[in-house]
Amino acid sequence: MLNESFGRSSYFTCCSAVKSSLSFLLFSPQDPTRLIIGSFLPFRFILSVWIVKMADLEAPLVRPKRKKVWVDYFVQFRWIIVIFVVLPISFTLYFLTYLGDVRSGWKSYKQRQKEHDENVKKVVKRLKERNPSKDGLVCTARKPWIAVGMRNVDYKRVRHFEVDLSAFRNILEIDQERMVAKCEPLVNMGQITRATVPLNLALAVVAELDDLTVGGLINGYGIEGSSHLYGLFSDTVVAYEIVLAGGQVVRATKDNEYSDLFYAIPWSQGTLGLLMSAEIKLIPVKEYMKLTYKPVRGNVRDLAKGYIDSFAPGFGDEDNEMVPDFVETMIYNPHEGVCMTGKYASKEEAKKKGNKINSVGWWFKPWFYQHAQTALKKGEFVEYIPTREYYHRHTRCLYWEGKLILPFADQWWFRFLLGWLMPPKVSLLKATQGEAIRNYYHENHVIQDMLVPLYKVPDALEWVDREMEVYPLWLCPHRMYKLPCKTMIYPEPGFEHERRQGDTPYAQMYTDVGVYYTPGPVFRGEVFDGCDAVRRLESWLIENHGFQPQYAVSELDEKKFWRMFDAGLYEQCRNKYGAVGTFMSVYYKCKKGRKTEKEVQEAEKAQLETPYAEVDQPMD
Numbered sequence: 001m002l003n004e005s006f007g008r009s010s011y012f013t014c015c016s017a018v019k020s021s022l023s024f025l026l027f028s029p030q031d032p033t034r035l036i037i038g039s040f041l042p043f044r045f046i047l048s049v050w051i052v053k054m055a056d057l058e059a060p061l062v063r064p065k066r067k068k069v070w071v072d073y074f075v076q077f078r079w080i081i082v083i084f085v086v087l088p089i090s091f092t093l094y095f096l097t098y099l100g101d102v103r104s105g106w107k108s109y110k111q112r113q114k115e116h117d118e119n120v121k122k123v124v125k126r127l128k129e130r131n132p133s134k135d136g137l138v139c140t141a142r143k144p145w146i147a148v149g150m151r152n153v154d155y156k157r158v159r160h161f162e163v164d165l166s167a168f169r170n171i172l173e174i175d176q177e178r179m180v181a182k183c184e185p186l187v188n189m190g191q192i193t194r195a196t197v198p199l200n201l202a203l204a205v206v207a208e209l210d211d212l213t214v215g216g217l218i219n220g221y222g223i224e225g226s227s228h229l230y231g232l233f234s235d236t237v238v239a240y241e242i243v244l245a246g247g248q249v250v251r252a253t254k255d256n257e258y259s260d261l262f263y264a265i266p267w268s269q270g271t272l273g274l275l276m277s278a279e280i281k282l283i284p285v286k287e288y289m290k291l292t293y294k295p296v297r298g299n300v301r302d303l304a305k306g307y308i309d310s311f312a313p314g315f316g317d318e319d320n321e322m323v324p325d326f327v328e329t330m331i332y333n334p335h336e337g338v339c340m341t342g343k344y345a346s347k348e349e350a351k352k353k354g355n356k357i358n359s360v361g362w363w364f365k366p367w368f369y370q371h372a373q374t375a376l377k378k379g380e381f382v383e384y385i386p387t388r389e390y391y392h393r394h395t396r397c398l399y400w401e402g403k404l405i406l407p408f409a410d411q412w413w414f415r416f417l418l419g420w421l422m423p424p425k426v427s428l429l430k431a432t433q434g435e436a437i438r439n440y441y442h443e444n445h446v447i448q449d450m451l452v453p454l455y456k457v458p459d460a461l462e463w464v465d466r467e468m469e470v471y472p473l474w475l476c477p478h479r480m481y482k483l484p485c486k487t488m489i490y491p492e493p494g495f496e497h498e499r500r501q502g503d504t505p506y507a508q509m510y511t512d513v514g515v516y517y518t519p520g521p522v523f524r525g526e527v528f529d530g531c532d533a534v535r536r537l538e539s540w541l542i543e544n545h546g547f548q549p550q551y552a553v554s555e556l557d558e559k560k561f562w563r564m565f566d567a568g569l570y571e572q573c574r575n576k577y578g579a580v581g582t583f584m585s586v587y588y589k590c591k592k593g594r595k596t597e598k599e600v601q602e603a604e605k606a607q608l609e610t611p612y613a614e615v616d617q618p619m620d
């Protein structure tokens with residue numbers, strides 16, 4: 001608010017200064033005094049711009065300063081725990097997981113499938129042991145802090161009935177004829193790329209962090225730089241194997257009798273059934289990614305335009321040869337960004353004389369976002385990155401969050417000496433932070449994604465700049481498909497008639513504006529109410545037909561939650577497949593704060609009585 005009013009006042013200062021300068025320019029020829037003064041015009045103009053600049057610089061000073069508390073000091077010196085505790089344990093865990101993957105790789109697909117079938121039977125048996133009148137609602141036995149998401153997972157703090165899915169971590173098959181990989185839900189991205197890339201294959205959408213799991217990316221949220229072609233991670237799934245509340249095992253595809261369930265699973269957070277395996281689309285890939293880094297400059301709207309033009313053809317022109325295989329843009333500040341576009345390239349092409357190969361995966365290499373930033377100094381450049389290293393380019397530095405956790409870990413000496421220990425496991429970072437630190441992060445830090453229609457990216461960037469001042473920002477486009485039924489997230493009605501850049505008759509182009517970092521006011525030691533900022537961000541999304549992935553912290557009440565997401569198909573499937581009374585509903589699973597079983601069940605009951613959300617009601 002303060003910023004806004006100050007911004008407005010500096011705008012008026014500028015306008016009046018420019019106006020009076022121009023009036024001098026217009027009238028000076030007739031008046032010698034004015035002519036003399038008029039000759040100082042350039043200086044006057046520079047002075048006015050300088051005043052405005054200074055005013056802008058001073059704007060933040062208007063915000064009141066925040067008093068430091070003990071958690072500030074703890075967070076400042078958190079790196080000590082990270083270096084001596086978190087990093088060594090993380091490294092050990094990564095290594096053990098790797099050994100587990102290797103062991104799993106030694107087994108034949110037949111053997112893995114046999115073990116899988118036995119494990120599914122155990123899950124069914126366990127579900128049937130539950131006594132609904134005595135036991136709590138069903139949850140997986142996964143410890144809350146292990147998930148990569150930032151949500152509190154408070155629902156696991158109340159009485160619940162655990163089902164252990166820890167054995168489901170095998171790739172069951174890579175079918176090169178059907179071009180499908182069958183995976184159990186705990187298969188992670190690092191594991192799948194290790195298995196597929198040597199075969200010149202990859203999942204159509206590979207989320208970047210090694211630790212992200214197939215189950216989480218389907219039931220929660222998954223996106224990558226290829227999502228402008230293939231949609232979200234869940235859009236690339238061909239079939240789900242689900243254990244329903246009653247213990248029935250079903251295979252849901254888009255055209256069998258469980259097609260409603262097939263479309264309802266994404267974003268349902270495991271509240272319709274337990275995912276046992278998924279068949280996911282594979283695509284052919286080459287050994288290298290030819291990546292072009294292009295700097296963009298201007299105001300935030302210019303930056304948004306540069307991003308949109310970097311990859312989006314005109315309406316329906318999706319087969320355009322110029323459409324890249326991979327797209328991402330990083331906005332470093334309100335005036336500068338770097339747009340990256342990638343095309344798969346063979347090793348013969350990459351190794352041609354004159355081409356630059358950059359193996360970004362080595363532990364001593366500069367962090368990827370900082371490397372990309374060099375395009376602002378040296379101008380546009382092209383290089384070839386080994387495909388697997390490209391997929392996981394943000395893993396070592398956790399995008400730019402690594403800079404906050406270990407402020408000096410991007411320095412050359414740290415990278416060479418200890419870079420091989422990076423990254424700290426997000427799960428361990430969460431495990432080593434108490435309630436106070438967790439709350440501190442909610443108030444003074446932002447990890448949110450804004451999924452907005454492509455043409456609204458300029459507005460979204462302006463909003464973030466005004467309200468949060470978080471930089472860098474991550475921009476990643478994704479298709480939002482027009483499906484045979486309305487799912488929790490859906491394109492704007494009638495978008496296909498608008499014929500906007502990036503859209504096709506069957507999908508609207510969206511963008512994930514990733515807002516991850518400490519906001520400007522917090523850096524300046526000023527008051528910043530993170531919860532309120534998130535609340536306003538969510539309202540902005542609702543007004544602009546945007547969505548927020550539920551792995552992040554949400555401040556929405558139930559009514560508003562169902563204004564953002566469509567409840568129709570979801571509620572229909574919860575009733576039809578017996579999930580009500582067995583699995584917690586998605587809002588309660590995402591809701592911040594402790595919730596009792598009674599609270600959840602009363603809400604469930606109320607929801608059954610008024611089954612559909614008041615989606616079309618106007619905003620408060």
Ligand SMILES: Cc1cc2nc3c(=O)[nH]c(=O)nc-3n(C[C@H](O)[C@H](O)[C@H](O)COP(=O)(O)OP(=O)(O)OC[C@H]3O[C@@H](n4cnc5c(N)ncnc54)[C@H](O)[C@@H]3O)c2cc1C
Binds near residue numbers: 216222271398401
């Ligand atoms: C630092 C950071 C970086 C990130 N980077 C990326 C990124 O590069 N790309 C991206 O797409 N996302 C990214 N995310 C967000 C991430 O997509 C979400 O956290 C996502 O939900 C996957 O996390 P997970 O694998 O830990 O799943 P979880 O959080 O464990 O699961 C997500 C949901 O799915 C449910 N679920 C999981 N398995 C099953 C199952 N077998 N049956 C039923 N329900 C199940 C869980 O109960 C939960 O509700 C990032 C998040 C952070 C904090």
